[in-house]
Amino acid sequence: MGKYHILKSSNGNYYYVLRAPNAETILVSEQFESHSAVKSAIQQAMASANNPERFRKIESRDGKLYFQLIGDNGGLLGSSALYSSMKSLERGIAAAIKYGATDATIHDALASSKTAQKIGSVRTYITSIELLPQEAEAVIFYRGHGDVAYKLVPSLYRNPGWIRNEHIIFQELVLRCSNDFKLSGPTFNALVKMQHYALPTRLLDITTNPLIALYFACAGGGSADAEVIVFKIPKNEIRYYDSDRVSLISNIGRLPEHTRFPKDLDIEHFNQNEDVVKLVRETQREKPYFEARVNPVDISSVVCVKPVLDNPRIIKQDGAFLLFGVDGGKGKPASVPERYLLTSDEFKIIVRGGDKIKILEQLESLGITRSTRYPEIEHVAGFLRDRYGDK
Incomplete structure (x- = not known):
């Protein structure tokens, strides 16, 4: 089961990180100004992760590959790390589908003891x-x-x-x-x-x-x-x-x-x-x-x-x-x-x-x-x- 971690950046904004059970990072979101906005984005990500067509494959200038998860309205919900081959990129997308869908859990790090x-x-x-x-x-x-x-x-x-x-x-x-x-x-x-x-x-x-x-x-x-x-x-x-x-x-x-x-x-x-x-x-x-x-x-x-x-x-x-x-x-x-x-x-x-x-x-x-x-x-x-x- 995958887990969405809600975190806060150094500039005060909120974002989430989707991690696999082995703690590997699968997806990192854009930043949001409020806690409620990032929770809403997670709900959208869970729904979109069920649909392979919502994943956009992109090649960077240096030849590395990464993917993005796109929401219902065409907005960007999250981006992956860089991959060295199409095969590893496909595995990353498969992991996002497997661990990012509706059975994933949410861990709010901001509510945890610091x-x-x-x-x-x-x-x-x-x-x-x-x-x-x-x-x-x-x-x-x-x-x-x-x-x-x-x-x-x-x-x-x-x-x-x-x-x-x-x-x-x-x-x-x-x-x-x-x-x-x-x-x-x-x-x-x-x-x-x-x-x-x-x-x-x-x-x-x-x-x-x-x-x-x-x-x-x-x-x-x-x-x-x-x-x-x-x-x-x-x-x-x-x-x-x-x-x-x-x-x-x-x-x-x-x-x-x-x-x-x-x-x-x-x-x-x-x-x-x-x-x-x-x-x-x-x-x-x-x-x-x-x-x-x-x-x-x-x-x-x-x-x-x-x-x-x-x-x-x-x-x-x-x-x-x-x-x-x-x-x-x-x-x-x-x-x-x-x-x-x-x-x-x-x-x-x-x-x-x-x-x-x-x-x-x-x-x-x-x-x-x-x-x-x-x-x-x-x-x-x-x-x-x-x-x-x-x-």
């Missing part, structure tokens, strides 16, 4: 990290939020004016500091440089070092409780700075506020959309060979990207980035896939606000300080000023 690991020292933090499962085919990343109330979205989406003027901010910085961007190469590299200088971008910093994530959780957000979020990202889904998908998503930032990417279109009609055509042209400015055929899934992705290690801060912080696409239009960011998250509403790592200073002192004894995380001279000078001044 576990929050309260952290008051480096030792208890390491113990909590050790409780998380490890996977040989995935890389574990961490991110420290100074305030547990922070949402898992890039800085660009923390101020409506920034996302509204993203294309202007990008052009103005390059215009005013042209010498700094002459040799930056792909647009993604320019975004990394902008992030380095605290300009809001569609990048979110992550690290492979759990102590660095703990440092950032304690160094920001004042006295509020903080959080460390843990990701498990499959190795075969991690991209490099020069990836085609990375270029495509990065160049969304060059397009104006009114840009929209329609949903629920087949790939041919999607690529005829005026804004999709503009995005392809922007991408071809850095990659002339880029094929004018875009998969909607690529635009709505959140991609883990390994940057060029030409920045002392990235090297010191063992850094990588989550690059956020968009959900329909520029005003709404794509969401981090649920399967990427090791911590969730059911298991959180919370750092007590009152223990932040103590933890920072413990981290300093381990060589994790402001001066080592930010090696530029102004930050080292600031660390020395604070370290040797009277308290």
